[in-house]
Amino acid sequence: MSLASTPLIGAGLVALYTLTISAADGITKLIAGGYAAPQLFALSAALVLLLTLGANRLGGQGAVAAGGLRTTCPRAMALRAALTVLACIGFFQAFRLLPFADVFLFIGLMPVIAATLSGPTLGEPLRPSALLGLALGVLGIWCLMPAGLSAAQAGHAWALMAAVTGTGSMLCARYIGRYERNALAQVFYPNLAIFAVMALALPFVWRPMPLADLAWVAGYALCLFAARWLVTVALRLLPAYVATPLMNLQFVWMVVIGYAAFGEVPGAGTITGVTLVIASGLWLVMDDWLPRRAQAQQRA
Template sequence: MRGGAAFGAALVLLYTAFISGADGITKLIAGGYAAPQLYALSGLLVIALSVAADRYPRQRQGLGTLCPKAMALRSGATVLAALSFFYAFKLLPFADVFLFIGLMPILAGLMSGPILNEPVRPVAWAALAAGFVGMVCLFPGGLGGIEIGHVWAFAAALFGTFSMVLARYIGRFEQNALAQVFYPNLALTLSMGVALPFVWVPMPLQDLAWVAGYAVLLFAARWVLVVALRLLTAYVVTPLMNLQFVWMVGIGAVAFGEMPALSTYLGVAIVVASGLWMLWDQMAPVRPGRASAFKLRTDP
């Protein structure tokens, strides 16, 4: 249990580096192109990478799924989260979007009961509350400064968390992590492809290279995250994901000239501490708990 939790935590840290790089490219591309152009092209590349990876002898499991209904829900949530993140990064400073990523542990804690039947321990709820306090510190303008970009960011956190919780649900019944990368990106490519002819703008080779880099980072991030979600509960994974703020500050400063306020760093310290606290709780001996009376009714 302890070894699995430690390995899962290492995978989440690797995920934060990959996804922060992909988010940085999203913000860069969002200034000159519509969302369907980025996601249709990158989705095709991720699909190609998934098919290629499935040819590797140690990975070869096919791209079928034992949970088609849950996979369809995860794919739809991934499409909505991708669109929401695109517009959030377009309208808000890079580090401000992290504020709403900080909400994801709270959302995961709320969703884990009815979807995963994983009641959250009292100490974990305390850590979630501490994470919320840290999230409030991350909002430099106060809650009265909510704009449309913040609405997009909240929607991104909501749908993104739902997608991750479903990934853990699916991971209970199948070990094929690659299928969980393939199908959401297939849904993203098909849905964005419908709109692509209406928004297409010619792209220079440099921007095509950025899109290719985005696809590679996204493919790697989603693959390692699915594996991590099999080893750690969703409400532990999401606080650890808050460590991507370190990457986001660095990318924001170097690439976009954005520097967060001092209160932001205080909030980050609280959020990171709550994540480490929840990891400790995950590694502690399991105590009898009361399961939720509700459960997602889908596959298998």
């Protein structure tokens, strides 16, 4: 992989991530109403663990499973696992207590959090030329959600905690990716932590599931496994403040699915917001790609 092409490949992986995670979110909305969060998370995490072990066995020492499930960064991996669990709990509580629009506003602020933390934690300070891209992304989120936040309440605290811990988990993934290429390990250990925590509550909330719902959970786990593997590889190739705005492409998938599946015609504010989100992601990718291409040309 050439230095110049790295940002473009990373951007493509993030785009695939947004598609798979949007599919997982859709399945969650379909079946989560009848079950408690620990049941859904414990079952899906167990299935993701089985998929990870299977991929590791099938991959051997190939590119997919380079390094197997070993990690050379146990402390950073433990921190990533803990932050992932906190983010899952935070987002579930936020979606339970708040309208989707309010929660998505906090998701849209994750690039700003990543930009703020990337310098002191990873030594990747934000370039001045990237500020405009971030500003476009934040403006696009507010256009998509013009109603803004309602009166502050507990759900907003959960959403803020989830956004901070979720961004922290991504920064850990970026850090670990500097030292090892075994992306499956970064899928395995956070899901092991989710399973361990949620299994503690499982006996108190378990409800029998018909085969159809089990099939949906299996589909959710498959989408989640693909999404987490894709984002781990992407964060090895892209700075976190570039990857997180691209993740706002989830809003684009929401608009497309809403129109195709439910006949929801987007308004002018939605179209403007989607355009700004796309422009923000492209700006940041180009801001990261052009200097790399210049370096590659100088070396050539």
